[in-house]
Amino acid sequence: MSWTRDEMAMRAALELKDGFYVNLGIGMPTLVANHVAKGIDITLQSENGMLGMGPYPTEDEVDADLINAGKQTITELRRTSYFSSADSFAMIRGGHMDLSILGAMEVAENGDIANWMVPGKLVKGMGGAMDLVAGARRIVVLMDHNDKTGGAKFRKSCTLPLTGAGVVDMIITDLAVFERPDRRSSFKLIETAPGVTADEVRAKTEAAYQ
Amino acid sequence: MSKTYADAAAALDGLLYDGMTIAAGGFGLCGIPEQLIAAIAASGVKDLTVVSNNAGVDGFGLGVLLHTRQVKKMISSYVGENREFERQYLSGELELEFAPQGTLAERLRAGGAGIPGFYTRTGVGTLVAEGKEHKDFDGETYILERGIVADLAIVHAWQGDPYGNLIYRKTARNFNPNAATAGRMTVAEVEHMVEPGSLDPDKIHTPGVYVQRLFAGTGFEKRIEQRTVREHGA
Numbered sequence: 001m002s003w004t005r006d007e008m009a010m011r012a013a014l015e016l017k018d019g020f021y022v023n024l025g026i027g028m029p030t031l032v033a034n035h036v037a038k039g040i041d042i043t044l045q046s047e048n049g050m051l052g053m054g055p056y057p058t059e060d061e062v063d064a065d066l067i068n069a070g071k072q073t074i075t076e077l078r079r080t081s082y083f084s085s086a087d088s089f090a091m092i093r094g095g096h097m098d099l100s101i102l103g104a105m106e107v108a109e110n111g112d113i114a115n116w117m118v119p120g121k122l123v124k125g126m127g128g129a130m131d132l133v134a135g136a137r138r139i140v141v142l143m144d145h146n147d148k149t150g151g152a153k154f155r156k157s158c159t160l161p162l163t164g165a166g167v168v169d170m171i172i173t174d175l176a177v178f179e180r181p182d183r184r185s186s187f188k189l190i191e192t193a194p195g196v197t198a199d200e201v202r203a204k205t206e207a208a209y210q
Numbered sequence: 211m212s213k214t215y216a217d218a219a220a221a222l223d224g225l226l227y228d229g230m231t232i233a234a235g236g237f238g239l240c241g242i243p244e245q246l247i248a249a250i251a252a253s254g255v256k257d258l259t260v261v262s263n264n265a266g267v268d269g270f271g272l273g274v275l276l277h278t279r280q281v282k283k284m285i286s287s288y289v290g291e292n293r294e295f296e297r298q299y300l301s302g303e304l305e306l307e308f309a310p311q312g313t314l315a316e317r318l319r320a321g322g323a324g325i326p327g328f329y330t331r332t333g334v335g336t337l338v339a340e341g342k343e344h345k346d347f348d349g350e351t352y353i354l355e356r357g358i359v360a361d362l363a364i365v366h367a368w369q370g371d372p373y374g375n376l377i378y379r380k381t382a383r384n385f386n387p388n389a390a391t392a393g394r395m396t397v398a399e400v401e402h403m404v405e406p407g408s409l410d411p412d413k414i415h416t417p418g419v420y421v422q423r424l425f426a427g428t429g430f431e432k433r434i435e436q437r438t439v440r441e442h443g444a
Contacts, residue, residue, distance in 0.1 A: 048381050048384050049384050064240065064382075065241065067237075072438040082383055084384065084388050085388055086388045093312055093330065125287050126311075131310050131313065134334065164336065
């Protein structure tokens with residue numbers, strides 16, 4: 001039995017430590033915010049210029065001046081601060097974000113990540129993804145283990161244009177969790193989803209890992 | 211010397227010319243200088259290079275300038291919300307330079323601060339690094355990115371005073387303060403023009419030195435791109 005999207009987000013939430021400043025990518029990573037454990041207090045950054053991102057507003061709280069990086073309306077908290085885009089990426093690039101959790105199309109065994117562009121398809125842009133993978137202290141990727149045609153997404157090398165080179169620290173898929181202690185080491189399989197064997201993971205992965 | 215003007219058209223009078231570079235504040239449709247953009251569209255100025263994180267949507271924001279084909283080139287980090295943009299880009303009518311969002315913000319900040327270039331880790335090993343100088347510092351590789359100085363910067367603020375001091379509101383701040391510093395001329399539209407002395411000097415985001423002209427707009431649309439809500443008590 002593979003993990004559902006919510007279970008993957010729940011697993012990713014275990015990587016949140018008390019006091020962390022965290023940037024969550026658009027899509028599945030935003031689900032991680034729903035699974036923060038009791039007693040763990042984190043502050044979410046939104047790269048359009050906000051620390052301390054609150055939940056979606058009620059209808060009467062909607063404010064056109066208050067959105068997240070996915071352009072969704074949100075709310076502020078008692079801890080919230082606002083700042084310019086240059087300040088926002090100064091805190092990202094400057095290594096002040098403890099963790100960023102992002103989606104990916106491919107990750108390579110050396111930690112390269114591709115998540116912004118498919119040649120021949122319409123390219124919308126990298127947004128803040130290149131800055132986040134280059135700047136956040138720890139990068140956790142949340143992605144399906146295989147693509148829709150069954151192809152491995154954790155690969156020897158990325159076939160798609162990179163978002164960042166050698167930057168991924170942990171990969172959580174619907175089948176397994178891989179981690180490495182530092183960016184010079186190789187990844188190690190540290191967990192499998194219930195009922196998923198290490199052999200099955202091996203067979204569905206192109207990358208080399210321990 | 212008065213910096214205040216009646217409206218967007220008056221504030222832009224004499225500043226626009228074909229082929230110029232314009233830096234615009236805003237993120238998505240939040241905090242965009244919507245009335246200045248509309249006035250630029252009405253002016254008919256063309257062959258513009260526009261520096262903006264996004265390209266608006268069809269029919270609003272910078273999407274208006276794309277529709278009228280006044281833009282020759284965009285420098286942006288994400289342009290996914292605009293069909294006319296897509297069409298012009300795919301047909302080769304529109305040039306596009308992608309810049310990572312933080313690099314784009316810093317290029318404006320640097321340009322405004324008199325810094326012609328800076329080294330960043332962002333983009334190393336990617337397409338963004340191609341053709342750029344690489345340099346190692348303390349065992350890490352960085353690429354050289356250039357500061358941007360625009361012929362004109364257009365920004366949207368919540369409050370302004372006649373001296374050009376500006377205060378932005380919530381996440382509508384975004385690229386506005388950075389763009390404001392990067393213009394040879396900077397024009398601001400404000401939601402509220404206040405009397406001199408009524409802005410707390412400790413809370414001013416953009417000091418007036420960066421703003422040459424401003425006006426108080428009325429009837430701002432402030433469109434919301436993704437209205438997401440929760441139920442009461444949820």
